[in-house]
Amino acid sequence: MALKKSDLYSSLWSSADELRGSMDASQYKDYVLTLLFVKYVSDKAKEDKSSLIYVPDDGSFDYLVSLKGKPDVGEKVNIAVRRLAEENDLLGVINNADFDDPTKLGDAKELQVKVSNLIGIFQDMDFTGSKAEGDDLLGDAYEYLMRHFATQSGKSxxxxxxxxxxxxxxxxxxxxxxxxxxxxxxxxxxxxxxxxxxxxxxxxxxxxxxxxxxxxxxxxxxxxxxxxxxxxxxxxxxxxxxxxxxxxxxxxxxxxxxxxxxxxxxxxxxxxxxxxxxxxxxxxxxxxxxxxxxxxxxxxxxxxxxxxxxxxxxxxxxxxxxxxxxxxxxxxxxxxxxxxxxxxxxxxxxxxxxxxxxxxxxxxxxxxxxxxxxxxxxxxxxxxxxxxxxxxxxxxxxxxxxxxxxxxxxxxxxxxxxxxxxxxxxxxxxxxxxxxxxxAPEDIQDLCAHMQGGIPNSDLEALQPYWDAFPSLRSELFAPLRDGYSELKVQTGEIRSIVTGTGEYERFVRDTANTVDQWLTSKRTVLESIVSSTKPADLIHDISEVLLAVFRSRPLIDEYGVYEQVMSYWNQVMHDDVSLIVSEGWSKAAQPRIARAWKDKNNKPKYEDAQIVFGTGAKAQRWVMDLLPPEYVIARYFSAEQSELDRLTEARDASTLKIAEYVEEHAVEGGLLFDAADDEGNLNNAAAKAALKDLKITKGDPDEIVALTKVIALYTAETKAKGSVKDATIALNEIAIKKYKTLTEEEVRNLIIDDKWGATLQQQVNGEVIALGQTLVTRLRVLGTRYEQTLPEFESRIELLSARVTAHLALMGVQR
Missing domain, CATH: 3.40.50.150 (Vaccinia Virus protein VP39)
Structure with missing residues (x-):
């Protein structure tokens, strides 16, 4: 199974944490990077017999694996790494870390466990296919570690x-x-x-x-x-x-x-x-x-x-x-x-x-x-x-x-x-x-506007790119007041709805979405043609540069903002996706896989986060979908089942809310559930049943019996609702898992390109449009409120309030 970039990074950093202890980052990086190096050159030598790095059998990573759990594992790892260094003129380069140093790795038993677990983390990685053509996944992982080490190594x-x-x-x-x-x-x-x-x-x-x-x-x-x-x-x-x-x-x-x-x-x-x-x-x-x-x-x-x-x-x-x-x-x-x-x-x-x-x-x-x-x-x-x-x-x-x-x-x-x-x-x-x-240009206050009212036209003209994009919007919001000044025709609270409700704004949003659609359409063949020889770096450069060029000619919207959205999604998701497709092909990369498991530094089992889990504990089936998360398969093929699950989930949440409201109403002091609730006013199902049993034995207050019976019935309904949600979730997950096996390559491509990549990129670029609108609304509100009241109006208001205060004082017999 090929490694996702993000999985490789997180796994390597967790390996660094295995040795963190009291060691400085500048020290423990030597251990982590040494094992990374040995693992990589060993895998590469298996794949490429003409590799410039010769890996002897007793200096290979497989040999290190054979040392796991042995009392002298640290000493033997040192010898193996030195053998690899001697064969490749790398003495003093890769053998600087001492894997048998108790001052850094702990006493004999702790050192044995720590070094063995560290080897085990690298053991699960396969670097033979990790260097896609033109995409240095492993080298980037090395830099990821270097950045973290640099961050934690301190100023010097x-x-x-x-x-x-x-x-x-x-x-x-x-x-x-x-x-x-x-x-x-x-x-x-x-x-x-x-x-x-x-x-x-x-x-x-x-x-x-x-x-x-x-x-x-x-x-x-x-x-x-x-x-x-x-x-x-x-x-x-x-x-x-x-x-x-x-x-x-x-x-x-x-x-x-x-x-x-x-x-x-x-x-x-x-x-x-x-x-x-x-x-x-x-x-x-x-x-x-x-x-x-x-x-x-x-x-x-x-x-x-x-x-x-x-x-x-x-x-x-x-x-x-x-x-x-x-x-x-x-x-x-x-x-x-x-x-x-x-x-x-x-x-x-x-x-x-x-x-x-x-x-x-x-x-x-x-x-x-x-x-x-x-x-x-x-x-x-x-x-x-x-x-x-x-x-x-x-x-x-x-x-x-x-x-x-x-x-x-x-x-x-x-x-x-x-x-x-x-x-x-x-x-x-x-x-x-x-x-x-x-x-940034200074936001100048206009004294004349403060004295006589109105909004300076110079402030409105500074927003000219917006008026160019929405030609009729300025006249809808403002009217001439006097030479050089305008007045706001609407209440400031109405600005947002007017801006976003104009046909020009809606057309701008549609045109932006259409531009993204046209860009995706123009690059669809490129995306569909991702194969083992595809260079991810060249791919993203091609599609992102075209998008940048397309948006340069669009009014108002910042082409670099759009570019940032695409590159952000590439770095977070698409690069992983493309690397998987390059390594395994569309169909294989889309298939679910069993979640990885490992042991932490305390030798306890840990599991990779999974999207679908059947069962609990060590026997649970944990499924990970790296390329094609189940929500996309479910949305396209099982929308009816998802709607039913949503309905059952709402019903379950409503049942839980009813319990909370009923207990909150009656668990107060003097309430019918007060004696059954704990000191904080909480009452669970078991406590309610125990209280009801006692009341029936002692023939207690009938109203309390009715209230407890009611809350127990609510808990029963909630339990049933939870069971329905659980059953429906399992059923939906089961049919989704089965569907993966029948997906054709064309269906996988459509799900990834349209439903995953395309829809997400549309949403993120639309976020740029929303941000533009918010910037305009915020600025117009500032201008609208800044000059809303003139200085004479403030003075008149002050005089009125002062007269009122004088009158009240006179009624109290106080002379000003």
């Missing part, structure tokens, strides 16, 4: 990972031509775990030749594993300090590369320690300040680029405006034309720091002819993701679109002439707010 240890979203943007900013040969080089002098280099290589259809250097030995080892897990076995990553001991040297000079990406450590204060000045990295620029290494890294990178080379570097915002020696270096960079673009990013994107950063695009090709620097202020576009901020798909696409198309967007991007940057008032300062004002 989270810098080994560049967020995947930033890496993808940087890769696209390089604009690598599709025809670029694999021999083309890409270099990262501070490569961390290597994720940034991998994203760049993935952006080139033929791949690239990867080079990198990393100072920290453990992080260098992570990068080596990362490369192999992503299928880049021929990488060249070296360990050492790039500034003090650059490893890529050619005839006494720095080796140069075609492309470069980097996310160096910010503002290193000790960069001069051991610095080797023999490579002329600062020639013509001057030396960076002793206590800040940002420009030291940047100048190393520029020196490492070929004459036509291109690069993208992450640096703190301070490099754009700091003075003294950094100002002199920045001036020289601008004069030479090396800086092609600057993109300001949101705060708190990166691990290890919350300060804002920027992307600097370096391009040596035709540098002397450069007449401007393209600037983007993307600092406002992000989503919160736990303790960090994250670029959304819409933010990433907007950055790349603006840069590649040199699009000038108000309050977002513009081409800034070199003459403006060199003007004495700016003096080579590149701080983005000097050139782009990204602040």
């Amino acid at each position: 240890k989270g810098q080994f990972y560049t967020p995947a979203e930033v890496s993808r943007v940087m890769a696209q900013l390089l604009q690598i031509p599709a025809s670029t040969p694999k021999s083309t080089t890409v270099y990262d002098p501070t490569c961390g775990s290597g994720s940034l280099l991998i994203k760049v290589a993935d952006a080139a259809p033929n791949g690239l030749s990867i080079y990198g250097q990393e100072n920290d030995n453990a992080t260098w080892a992570l990068a080596r594993m990362n490369m192999i897990l992503h299928g880049n076995e021929t990488h060249d990553l070296r360990q050492g300090n790039t500034l003090a001991d650059p490893k890529f040297i050619n005839s006494g000079s720095l080796q140069t590369f075609d492309y470069l990406v980097a996310n160096p450590p910010f503002s290193v204060k000790t960069w001069t320690n051991g610095f080797d000045s023999s490579y002329g990295r600062f020639d013509g620029f001057g030396t960076p300040p002793d206590k800040n290494g940002d420009y030291a890294f940047l100048l190393h990178m520029i020196k490492s680029l070929r004459p036509r080379g291109k690069g993208v570097v992450v640096l703190p915002h301070g490099v754009l405006f700091r003075g003294n020696s950094e100002a002199r270096i920045r001036t020289e960079l601008i004069k030479r034309g090396y800086i092609k673009a600057i993109i300001g990013l949101p705060t708190n994107l990166f691990y290890g720091t919350g300060i804002p950063a920027c992307l600097i695009v370096i391009d040596k090709q035709d540098a002397q002819a450069r007449t401007g620097i393209f600037m983007i202020d993307a600092s406002k576009g992000f989503a919160k993701d736990g303790p960090k901020n994250r670029l959304r798909p819409r933010d990433m696409h907007k950055i790349v679109d603006a840069f590649t198309g040199s699009k000038e967007i108000a309050r977002y991007s513009r081409m800034v002439p070199i003459s403006e940057i060199t003007d004495p008032k700016n003096n080579y300062n590149l701080n983005i707010p000097r050139y782009i004002d990204s602040s």
Whole structure:
């Protein structure tokens, strides 16, 4: 059974939790990633006999499985991993975790159970088919773990990972031509775990030749594993300090590369320690300040680029405006034309720091002819993701679109002439707010409107995109009052119903839905044709780019908002679905499967969440439908049975409500059920029966007997209703399970493409339309209430109230 991306991720993270204990994330990642590596290369060697990684029998994952439960499992795992490392020149790379360390894994018995359970979690995974063509499921899982480890590793240890979203943007900013040969080089002098280099290589259809250097030995080892897990076995990553001991040297000079990406450590204060000045990295620029290494890294990178080379570097915002020696270096960079673009990013994107950063695009090709620097202020576009901020798909696409198309967007991007940057008032300062004002327009209060009433036409004209989309709406809501001002013709409470009830609005909603329908229809053949050779990444790029283009020509609606809806659904659901179809085909992927089971760290059984369950406990049948959840099968083929179940469910809920109301009414102090209820006024069926039995024996109050008899009858009716719901649910689930076996491939495709994907995407895009309407309604209500009462009316009201107070005081004999 092929793995869903989300299942793989959650399973791997649960394996990390097996070792959490008191260990720091930076320690336990070594155990988890080592086993992930051994499992992957073992499965790959089974499938591909020509694999570049040789897996000996006593260094394979199958051998690790044979060690489970043995007293010396930790020691034997260490030996096996070392055998695998020796055979592939990976000593010091994959054998850094000590599986026989009682200080981290506990005493002998605890260590035995913990290591055995951890192997067991990976044992249930099959990676032989997990790398669909062009879709690196396992590599993405590795990055998922790296992101979690970086999040939990604390400020000082989270810098080994560049967020995947930033890496993808940087890769696209390089604009690598599709025809670029694999021999083309890409270099990262501070490569961390290597994720940034991998994203760049993935952006080139033929791949690239990867080079990198990393100072920290453990992080260098992570990068080596990362490369192999992503299928880049021929990488060249070296360990050492790039500034003090650059490893890529050619005839006494720095080796140069075609492309470069980097996310160096910010503002290193000790960069001069051991610095080797023999490579002329600062020639013509001057030396960076002793206590800040940002420009030291940047100048190393520029020196490492070929004459036509291109690069993208992450640096703190301070490099754009700091003075003294950094100002002199920045001036020289601008004069030479090396800086092609600057993109300001949101705060708190990166691990290890919350300060804002920027992307600097370096391009040596035709540098002397450069007449401007393209600037983007993307600092406002992000989503919160736990303790960090994250670029959304819409933010990433907007950055790349603006840069590649040199699009000038108000309050977002513009081409800034070199003459403006060199003007004495700016003096080579590149701080983005000097050139782009990204602040939202101020909502100005109109004093004249407050004095005389009316809504300023300038405020209404700011809503012109809405009036363009709904031409008659403004005249339905507003009428001229005097020169420059209008008045609201309706009550503010009526604005929503008028906006959403107009024919133009309804037509806009229909047209938007029709646009989505037409898009789905145009791409239906592509979706129906998903086969084992389909590349999921290419598929989503194709269909999403077409949707983006379609909505660019639509009025009012933000095409990036629509794009975000599609990409969000892709990341949450569709990618899993497509990967399953690619791996297993439509029909097989749609079939129910038995839910996975495993044992937790306390050796207790755990079960995967299932959509349909027959029975309870260990003997229960738990069915999971990864691709085709049962609600879609039921809605299309068993709607009558579902309606009957809904009716029975409503009847059951009504029975429960009757009990609650009856008990609430009579269980109060002095009520007929008060003596039978507990101290909190609750009365269950068993307690009611016991109380009734006692009353009959003691010949108690007849009215209490009647009340208890009534509540017991209500409980009996509820029990019967619950039984009916249970029986109907089982019956519906049984016929649904049987239906899966008879579904044709065409029926499966229709259910997935139309009922699941199509309907969901329609609903999500419609959410964008609803949000637009809500934004307009909210703004009109603000304007309607802001100037509803004029200042003279307030003054008149104050005078009236003051007179009333004076009159009341006079009646009380109090003089003001």
